[in-house]
Amino acid sequence: MSTDSASDFEFFILLAKLKSMSGAARALDLTPPAATKRLGIIERRLGARLVNRTTRSVSLTPEGETYLRYATQIVGQVREMEEAISGAGRDPQGLLRINATLGFGRTTIAPLVSDFAKRFPNVEVQFEVTDRPVDLIEGAFDMAIRFGELPDSRLSARRIMSNRRFLCASPKYLERFGTPERVDDLQQHRCIIHRQNDDAYGVWRYIVNDHIEAIKVKGALSSNDGDIVLRWALDGHGILIRSEWDLAKYVQSGRLKLVLPNTVLPSADLFVYYPRQRNQTARARAFIDFLVDRFQAPFTPVDTAIDVRERKKRVSRK
Incomplete structure (x- = not known):
């Protein structure tokens, strides 16, 4: 591969990324006419139009998409080769x-x-x-x-x-509304819903015998921000699903308690x-x-046995 070809590849990759002839020209310290001429030379050599040009932007033709795909792969492979040869024995850069x-x-x-x-x-x-x-x-x-x-x-x-995931709630909420004994009980509770990407609203999934099961829950509070829903759970507004990463310190301090600790949820x-x-x-x-x-040992793992032992004590006292 000639030096000119490598340079043309990098020019075209930049042009495709910026979608602007003037933008590519500025980035390469060229005049717009010089950038247009360079593209014309590449197209004449290949015998194909690579871009559709308007006064404001450029878009790739099917031939341009093919050229971009191969150019990106070739430039990446060349950079990897150069790094493998010249980078041995020195700090990454x-x-x-x-x-x-x-x-x-x-x-x-x-x-x-x-x-x-x-x-x-x-x-x-x-x-x-x-x-x-x-x-x-x-x-x-x-x-x-x-x-x-x-x-x-x-x-x-x-x-x-x-990073395991658990159901949890504040002691304040559990004292007021009771503790669920089965997964189906969640439908009678106030649940705090964390809306994520395209997940179905209010559908919580759990694992039974290696199969995914789902339950529809409801609640008055929902948000797409994990920190917000965690704060609401700490304030006693309902039951929440959160990961061990978020929960560990609050469970250990007693500010949150696990709910249905033996229920296995998909991990995060x-x-x-x-x-x-x-x-x-x-x-x-x-x-x-x-x-x-x-991230080696970033938190002390949640001990699910603690909640099981506490529940057994409550049952025996009854």
């Missing part, structure tokens, strides 16, 4: 693009990015937080940090932390996801290893 959930990314991952940057000052980190999962490949992210199952078959994943393990077809760079491997190290 280069650009690392990371995505994480909004609240968890802001409160937990962002401080870890700060620590990572101090340890590896030659790595440039672009960290974005979003309320919904992103397309890593289309968004050119190296990885995403998310709770839950693999969202895309084109991705690979590494588990960072095991923490994963780092990354594109399957792309070899990981040294900087990506370094950050993932850094995360795994930092």
Whole structure:
């Protein structure tokens, strides 16, 4: 592959990303006529139109989509090859693009990015937080940090932390409204609903003999923010499903109690996801290893046996 071809690939990738000839020209320190001429040379060499141009933007033709797909793969492979050869024996460097959930990314991952940057000052980190999962490949992210199952078959994943989920409520709520004895009892209780992505509203799932069962619950309070619903549970407004990561300290302090502790809910393990077809760079491997190290024993696990023993004591007293 010639140097000119490699440069053309990078030019076209940038043009496709910005969707603007003038934007690509500014980014490459070219004049707009020079950028237009460069695109024309590429199209004449290939004998095909790659973009549809208007006065304000450009869009890719089917031939342009094919060119972009191959150009992205080739440029990525060249960069991986160069890093593998020149990066041996030295600290990671280069650009690392990371995505994480909004609240968890802001409160937990962002401080870890700060620590990572101090340890590896030659790595440039672009960290974005979003309320919904992103397309890593289309968004050119190296990885995403998310709770839950693999969202895309084109991705690979590494588990960072095991994270069970539990039903819980404040002692104040349980004293006033009683403690459910069976899952079906939840339908008679005030439940706090955490709305997430496209999940069915008020449908809680649990596992029985390796099968997923569901129950429809209701309540006066719901939110798409995990911190908000947790605060409402602490204030005694109802029963909530939260992960061990969020609950552990409140259960240990007695501010929250487990409800139906033997009921098994789908877990919310923490994963780092990354594109399957792309070899990981040294900087990506370094950050993932850094995360795994930092998330070793992040909390004292919730002891479900405590609630079972307390329930048996209450029954015996009756």
